[in-house]
Amino acid sequence: MSAASAAGQALTARLTPAQRRASALVKLSALALLLIVWHFVTVTEIVSPFFLPKPADVLRNFIRIVGSGQAWPDLKVTLFEFAIAGPIALVAGGLVGFLVSLTRYGARVFEPIISSVYAIPIIIFYPISVMALGIGPESKIAHGALFGFFPICLNTIQGFSRVDPLLIRLAHSTGASQRQLFWRIMLPAAAPTILSGVRLGLMLCFLAIIGGETIASIEGIGHRVVWYAEGMQTGNMFAYIVFVVLVAVIMNAALSLLEFRKGRS
Amino acid sequence: MTPLSFRSPPPWVSRALVILLLLVLWEILGRMGSQLFFSPLSMVATSGVTIFADREVLEALRTTAWILAIGFGLSVCIGLVLGLAVAMSRFTYQTFLPVLLLLYAIPQITVLPIFVLYFGSGPASKIAFGVSHGLFPIAVSVVAGVQGIKPLLVTSAISMGATRWQIFRRITLPYLAPSLFTGMRLASTATLLGVLLAELYVSSGGVGHFTRRFGESFQPDKLYALIAALSLMAILINETMRMLERRFSRWT
Amino acid sequence: MTNETGRGAMAETLIKVEDVSHVFPAPDGGGEVIALEGIDIEIGRGEMVSLIGPSGCGKSTLLNVIGGMIAPSQGAALIGGARVRGPRPKEVAYIFQESALLPWATILDNIKVSLEFQKAPRATRDQVAREALKAVGLDAFATSYPHQLSGGMKQRAALARALSLRTDVLLMDEPFAALDEQTRMIFSEDLSRLLANERKTILLVTHSLAEAVFLSDRIFVFTSRPGRIKAVLEVDEPHPRSPAFMTSPKFNDLRNRLYELLRDEVLAAIGKDRQGLA
Numbered sequence: 001m002s003a004a005s006a007a008g009q010a011l012t013a014r015l016t017p018a019q020r021r022a023s024a025l026v027k028l029s030a031l032a033l034l035l036i037v038w039h040f041v042t043v044t045e046i047v048s049p050f051f052l053p054k055p056a057d058v059l060r061n062f063i064r065i066v067g068s069g070q071a072w073p074d075l076k077v078t079l080f081e082f083a084i085a086g087p088i089a090l091v092a093g094g095l096v097g098f099l100v101s102l103t104r105y106g107a108r109v110f111e112p113i114i115s116s117v118y119a120i121p122i123i124i125f126y127p128i129s130v131m132a133l134g135i136g137p138e139s140k141i142a143h144g145a146l147f148g149f150f151p152i153c154l155n156t157i158q159g160f161s162r163v164d165p166l167l168i169r170l171a172h173s174t175g176a177s178q179r180q181l182f183w184r185i186m187l188p189a190a191a192p193t194i195l196s197g198v199r200l201g202l203m204l205c206f207l208a209i210i211g212g213e214t215i216a217s218i219e220g221i222g223h224r225v226v227w228y229a230e231g232m233q234t235g236n237m238f239a240y241i242v243f244v245v246l247v248a249v250i251m252n253a254a255l256s257l258l259e260f261r262k263g264r265s
Numbered sequence: 266m267t268p269l270s271f272r273s274p275p276p277w278v279s280r281a282l283v284i285l286l287l288l289v290l291w292e293i294l295g296r297m298g299s300q301l302f303f304s305p306l307s308m309v310a311t312s313g314v315t316i317f318a319d320r321e322v323l324e325a326l327r328t329t330a331w332i333l334a335i336g337f338g339l340s341v342c343i344g345l346v347l348g349l350a351v352a353m354s355r356f357t358y359q360t361f362l363p364v365l366l367l368l369y370a371i372p373q374i375t376v377l378p379i380f381v382l383y384f385g386s387g388p389a390s391k392i393a394f395g396v397s398h399g400l401f402p403i404a405v406s407v408v409a410g411v412q413g414i415k416p417l418l419v420t421s422a423i424s425m426g427a428t429r430w431q432i433f434r435r436i437t438l439p440y441l442a443p444s445l446f447t448g449m450r451l452a453s454t455a456t457l458l459g460v461l462l463a464e465l466y467v468s469s470g471g472v473g474h475f476t477r478r479f480g481e482s483f484q485p486d487k488l489y490a491l492i493a494a495l496s497l498m499a500i501l502i503n504e505t506m507r508m509l510e511r512r513f514s515r516w517t
Numbered sequence: 518m519t520n521e522t523g524r525g526a527m528a529e530t531l532i533k534v535e536d537v538s539h540v541f542p543a544p545d546g547g548g549e550v551i552a553l554e555g556i557d558i559e560i561g562r563g564e565m566v567s568l569i570g571p572s573g574c575g576k577s578t579l580l581n582v583i584g585g586m587i588a589p590s591q592g593a594a595l596i597g598g599a600r601v602r603g604p605r606p607k608e609v610a611y612i613f614q615e616s617a618l619l620p621w622a623t624i625l626d627n628i629k630v631s632l633e634f635q636k637a638p639r640a641t642r643d644q645v646a647r648e649a650l651k652a653v654g655l656d657a658f659a660t661s662y663p664h665q666l667s668g669g670m671k672q673r674a675a676l677a678r679a680l681s682l683r684t685d686v687l688l689m690d691e692p693f694a695a696l697d698e699q700t701r702m703i704f705s706e707d708l709s710r711l712l713a714n715e716r717k718t719i720l721l722v723t724h725s726l727a728e729a730v731f732l733s734d735r736i737f738v739f740t741s742r743p744g745r746i747k748a749v750l751e752v753d754e755p756h757p758r759s760p761a762f763m764t765s766p767k768f769n770d771l772r773n774r775l776y777e778l779l780r781d782e783v784l785a786a787i788g789k790d791r792q793g794l795a
């Protein structure tokens with residue numbers, strides 16, 4: 001019977017303290033089990049080290065790669081590409097989004113076109129970038145900027161087009177100028193949507209750069225994973241993947257922080 | 266017909282005009298720019314006719330299509346089961362949703378070499394990589410869908426004697442439909458992205474391989490034709506999904 | 518506690534609540550919330566009873582104990598002499614503050630799905646559902662979706678659904694709370710008429726003194742949490758009650774007494790001291 005009343009509760013409702021402890025325990029033991037199984041199958045060589053290195057080896061390699069500064073040159077390349085591509089995506093996406101949103105009509109004409117193009121996996125344009133710009137940083141920059149452009153542009157359009165008409169009427173009725181209307185009403189109201197587009201766009205831009213490096217490159221952190229993979233150095237490859245995932249997670253956290261900060265002001 | 270009586274045409278007309286303008290621009294720029302990297306529309310269209318008569322390219326398209334179909338089907342099945350399992354109870358939701366989101370946050374592209382290591386360079390790794398992209402949008406949408414169900418609806422059903430199965434069949438499933446289709450739309454694009462990424466990386470077959478080949482051999486007309494065809498396919502899939510989505514969310 | 522004699526008490530007892538107490542774990546982990554304490558009531562078949570008291574005093578909890586949705590920490594509820602151990606779809610129907618209609622189904626389908634939940638015979642579901650819609654005057658809206666109806670109509674549909682289940686007991690948890698004043702009045706009058714025709718046993722949770730007096734045979738006044746029964750008021754007036762009753766001295770007198778009883782409890786519940794306000 002208590003189960004019956006619990007079934008009618010929201011999934012987000014708080015767990016009881018006992019359930020919370022059980023939940024943490026389940027998560028921890030799942031993680032522990034994973035590590036133990038991984039350790040066991042690798043130590044006993046049930047799975048060949050070529051396919052799966054020992055967890056301890058991965059950790060050791062990770063520390064070596066990161067600690068010795070060996071990862072730095074590649075990371076610098078990737079970050080450099082991002083430092084160029086990100087702002088391009090930001091400015092282009094924001095500008096196009098803004099221009100299209102100048103009139104409601106413009107938004108209704110262009111928004112469907114842009115969102116349709118966004119449905120295309122942008123990676124298929126990458127061969128064009130490589131063909132035209134070579135396998136150096138230029139092609140990654142172009143690809144990353146293109147990837148990041150869409151969410152930023154689309155969210156800018158959405159942000160502006162969903163400003164509460166009541167707010168705009170209110171501004172007009174108090175005799176606000178166009179400039180005031182934009183800075184005082186439109187931009188603040190649209191900001192949260194635009195910023196979440198910026199966060200998503202910049203993250204996609206970063207990942208697209210890594211993707212480009214994975215597919216065709218001679219440097220960058222995405223390329224280094226492939227380099228280890230092609231060199232059959234599975235142990236290093238796993239450690240490097242951990243490193244790249246960490247970089248991506250940190251990037252994501254950093255970008256979320258920006259959205260959170262700006263979103264509040 | 267004085268200028269004063271001019272009114273903006275319906276948006277779709279302007280939209281068509283904009284697209285037409287872009288195509289014309291493509292043609293003009295293509296004729297002006299370097300023929301090494303760029304190709305006018307007319308040439309791309311002609312090449313399109315030749316490459317789609319090419320048996321190898323057709324074969325590649327077919328390969329990619331069925332890899333995509335299998336990958337998408339698996340994504341939907343696994344994602345649905347996973348999502349339902351996570352949203353089964355308050356406990357499973359609060360325990361496993363963070364894990365699901367954590368896994369979703371790992372950029373799949375970084376683990377692509379592991380997929381190739383484990384699944385080989387044949388279709389299996391491409392399917393698996395496609396699934397790794399399609400799975401999460403479905404699972405997360407399913408969870409979001411179940412999460413949106415009003416507890417009162419379930420309480421009310423229980424008071425009327427509904428069994429667990431009836432609650433699932435009559436409340437959870439219908440409530441889920443719109444978000445499931447949203448998830449399927451996102452997943453179709455994501456799966457295609459995953460499959461193409463793997464094909465570009467492994468480059469042993471499929472459309473991805475050909476785009477790479479045309480690019481590396483500087484045949485922009487063919488490359489653009491293939492990309493244009495792929496783009497149309499992606500847009501078509503997306504629009505179909507959008508239609509389904511609307512069809513199943515009329516009540517919202 | 519005032520003595521119980523009235524039309525309900527004289528009739529055969531249908532619902533019995535024996536020494537029910539209920540304790541919830543406090544939402545923030547430590548401690549407990551005592552929602553109900555030592556509730557003892559008997560309700561006769563066909564009686565209309567209101568529960569009234571400050572927010573959070575445990576009225577919904579009591580309703581859920583009787584409906585079998587909550588197992589009380591102590592004591593038991595009985596319906597027709599049998600102890601309630603879980604939902605009783607054949608005997609008890611609910612109406613909640615919100616209509617709880619499935620948004621993707623028409624009103625008619627909503628009722629049919631409910632009948633399916635209740636395991637009513639398949640063959641009769643359509644007819645039963647249509648009759649219930651007719652009884653509440655919604656037959657023209659059978660194929661409408663909930664979002665096409667006004668708040669009052671949705672609650673009417675919820676009433677139709679509850680009626681279609683053909684239960685002896687109807688539990689109503691603030692069914693009018695989300696409706697506007699006029700709609701509530703009409704709804705109350707309809708309910709009074711229905712009562713006279715159907716002889717259902719009804720427990721109504723309400724915050725409206727006028728509604729309680731207008732509709733009930735007896736009114737249970739609750740103390741602030743932990744919920745106990747502070748007093749029982751009887752309203753000796755046959756159903757269906759006419760709008761004229763609402764302006765009668767008897768009505769006013771009862772309403773005022775109810776107000777006096779409640780005032781202290783509400784003040785206690787919102788944590789204010791009468792003297793402090795004076």
Ligand SMILES: Nc1ncnc2c1ncn2[C@@H]1O[C@H](COP(=O)(O)OP(=O)(O)O)[C@@H](O)[C@H]1O
Pocket residue numbers: 541542543544550551552571572573574575576577578579742
């Ligand atoms: N599921 C629950 N878990 C914890 N506390 C609850 C729960 N349901 C109700 N309560 C608490 O029990 C008390 C009585 O609740 P309820 O019966 O809903 O009051 P009422 O219907 O009279 O407003 C309230 O203080 C409420 O916070």
Ligand SMILES: [Mg+2]
Pocket residue numbers: 576577578690
């Ligand atoms: Mg209540």
